[in-house]
Amino acid sequence: MNARLARICVMTGVLAVVLLPIYWLVSTSFKSNREITQEGTLYPHVPTLDNYVRLFTEKPFGSYLTNSLVVTFFSVAIALVVGAMGAYAIARFRLPFAAERKVGLFLLTLRIIPPVVILIPVYLLMLSLGLLDSWLGLIATYTAFNVTFCVWMMESFFREIPVDLEEAAMVDGDSRFGAFRRITLPLAAPGLAATAIFAVLVTFNEFLFALALTATPRAMTMPRGTATLIGRIDTDWASMAAAGVIGALPIVFFALLVQRHLVRGLTMGAVK
Amino acid sequence: MQSATQARKYRLQGAGLDLALPYLMLAPGLTIVLGVLVYPLWDGLRASTRAYRYGSPVSDVGWQNYVHLWSDAQFLNSLWVTVKFVALSVSFEAVLGFALALFCLREFRGIRLLRTVLIMPMVITPVVVAIVFRLIYASDAGMLTAISEWMGGGEVQILGNPVNAFIGLVILDIWEWTPLMFLILLAGLQSLPHEPFEAARVDGAGAWRVFADLTFPMMRPVLAVAIVLRTIDAFGTFDQVFVLTRGGPGEATRLISIYGYDTAFKFQQTGYAAALFVTIGLVVLALAFSAIRLLRRIDAS
Numbered sequence: 001m002n003a004r005l006a007r008i009c010v011m012t013g014v015l016a017v018v019l020l021p022i023y024w025l026v027s028t029s030f031k032s033n034r035e036i037t038q039e040g041t042l043y044p045h046v047p048t049l050d051n052y053v054r055l056f057t058e059k060p061f062g063s064y065l066t067n068s069l070v071v072t073f074f075s076v077a078i079a080l081v082v083g084a085m086g087a088y089a090i091a092r093f094r095l096p097f098a099a100e101r102k103v104g105l106f107l108l109t110l111r112i113i114p115p116v117v118i119l120i121p122v123y124l125l126m127l128s129l130g131l132l133d134s135w136l137g138l139i140a141t142y143t144a145f146n147v148t149f150c151v152w153m154m155e156s157f158f159r160e161i162p163v164d165l166e167e168a169a170m171v172d173g174d175s176r177f178g179a180f181r182r183i184t185l186p187l188a189a190p191g192l193a194a195t196a197i198f199a200v201l202v203t204f205n206e207f208l209f210a211l212a213l214t215a216t217p218r219a220m221t222m223p224r225g226t227a228t229l230i231g232r233i234d235t236d237w238a239s240m241a242a243a244g245v246i247g248a249l250p251i252v253f254f255a256l257l258v259q260r261h262l263v264r265g266l267t268m269g270a271v272k
Numbered sequence: 273m274q275s276a277t278q279a280r281k282y283r284l285q286g287a288g289l290d291l292a293l294p295y296l297m298l299a300p301g302l303t304i305v306l307g308v309l310v311y312p313l314w315d316g317l318r319a320s321t322r323a324y325r326y327g328s329p330v331s332d333v334g335w336q337n338y339v340h341l342w343s344d345a346q347f348l349n350s351l352w353v354t355v356k357f358v359a360l361s362v363s364f365e366a367v368l369g370f371a372l373a374l375f376c377l378r379e380f381r382g383i384r385l386l387r388t389v390l391i392m393p394m395v396i397t398p399v400v401v402a403i404v405f406r407l408i409y410a411s412d413a414g415m416l417t418a419i420s421e422w423m424g425g426g427e428v429q430i431l432g433n434p435v436n437a438f439i440g441l442v443i444l445d446i447w448e449w450t451p452l453m454f455l456i457l458l459a460g461l462q463s464l465p466h467e468p469f470e471a472a473r474v475d476g477a478g479a480w481r482v483f484a485d486l487t488f489p490m491m492r493p494v495l496a497v498a499i500v501l502r503t504i505d506a507f508g509t510f511d512q513v514f515v516l517t518r519g520g521p522g523e524a525t526r527l528i529s530i531y532g533y534d535t536a537f538k539f540q541q542t543g544y545a546a547a548l549f550v551t552i553g554l555v556v557l558a559l560a561f562s563a564i565r566l567l568r569r570i571d572a573s
């Protein structure tokens with residue numbers, strides 16, 4: 001009985017700590033600025049949708065959302081295809097001078113370096129290529145980061161799949177690449193999904209490079225666009241809260257949808 | 273039979289296109305990575321030995337930027353703030369996450385709800401997490417002020433006060449990342465073998481003994497990996513600070529990433545900022561590789 005009471009207490013405590021801040025964001029987004037700063041109410045007394053409407057009429061949040069979706073989709077899709085092939089090569093082939101292992105280690109090293117380290121030169125590169133403030137510039141950057149991640153993740157998945165299956169397919173007349181495409185890849189589908197989900201999360205939420213590489217609604221992503229509301233002297237709290245909700249909603253919805261894969265992807269690397 | 277084996281060997285070793293296959297499969301990924309990550313990395317190294325001054329040509333200054341770093345009080349301060357931030361956040365996250373994981377190890381009703389809710393802080397866009405906490409801390413519109421006024425108190429000052437702002441940032445990080453620690457450690461706990469625990473129960477060992485003699489030693493590798501992952505990640509923290517405090521008040525929350533960003537984009541000292549970032553990169557790599565070596569030793573013992 002005592003243990004059960006303790007359990008309920010801890011549960012309630014954890015839920016409150018996690019949900020209260022989120023509640024405050026959502027509830028603020030339905031208040032007017034007057035209610036927020038002057039009345040300091042604990043819940044919206046006069047709920048309004050104005051803040052949301054303003055984001056899409058007075059501010060280009062529609063463009064931000066489109067940009068985010070396009071950039072995330074292409075950079076994750078390209079990285080998955082390219083990364084899966086690279087990971088397979090590293091997991092299966094023995095090259096001269098153990099080249100495949102060196103490439104793997106090299107990609108891992110790149111992955112460990114904090115992205116902020118190459119911010120300046122990437123900015124200069126995109127500047128010289130005329131790719132600042134464009135989809136292509138962001139897609140190229142995110143794809144590269146995602147490739148290092150996908151290779152690293154997928155490699156361990158491919159190692160777990162027995163080689164015998166591919167050999168059997170090849171004895172039956174499949175080419176090596178055919179065996180990879182028709183046998184190994186479908187078997188690695190759960191791993192592929194976990195990798196994709198994780199890449200989508202990180203890419204959609206990315207802010208630092210979006211901050212440096214974009215400047216107008218033409219290419220600004222959701223987090224970047226949301227941040228434009230911040231930092232002025234009189235902060236428009238209501239818009240900021242609504243922007244926060246809109247900014248986080250797609251990704252939270254996505255995460256809840258794929259929860260099972262997500263948890264596996266998050267924890268697998270560390271436990272193994 | 274003979275010919276089947278022959279055929280199999282032939283195909284496995286590859287002929288024609290198959291011989292080139294590994295290289296063809298690696299090429300696209302490596303091309304992208306070389307172009308967008310490695311070339312900039314090299315370019316950054318080159319830039320770090322130069323001085324870019326407005327109105328004068330780019331000049332080569334050798335190691336000067338690197339030497340200058342160690343007498344730059346602002347750099348040293350941001351390094352110190354970063355170390356404090358990482359150490360405090362990660363240790364709280366590890367302890368809280370481990371405690372919560374132990375607590376959730378036994379299946380009970382509501383655990384799925386708990387897990388679903390705990391996913392939210394770490395998937396919410398970091399920029400939005402920072403907005404959430406600004407809405408909590410703000411002295412005029414914040415939740416803390418609203419609660420305090422509701423209870424008859426006055427405005428609560430968090431972001432205007434150096435100590436409070438720093439603690440506020442640490443609390444944000446703990447809120448955002450304890451769930452990740454929790455999930456990793458819970459998965460680790462669930463993958464432990466059952467036998468030793470059953471043996472301990474038969475022997476009548478108390479809960480504390482079981483934890484100290486069995487759970488903790490067996491969990492050490494997972495715990496170490498989780499801490500290393502989080503530490504590396506926390507070192508690069510940028511978004512949350514940029515939105516929450518922009519490094520202020522004063523330099524109280526100016527992490528190394530913020531200082532580097534300002535040096536490059538606000539003060540336009542490209543060469544100096546490049547040297548700063550190269551230094552951070554090396555520090556993190558050194559940390560990571562010594563951690564990996566340490567982990568191997570734990571694994572071996």
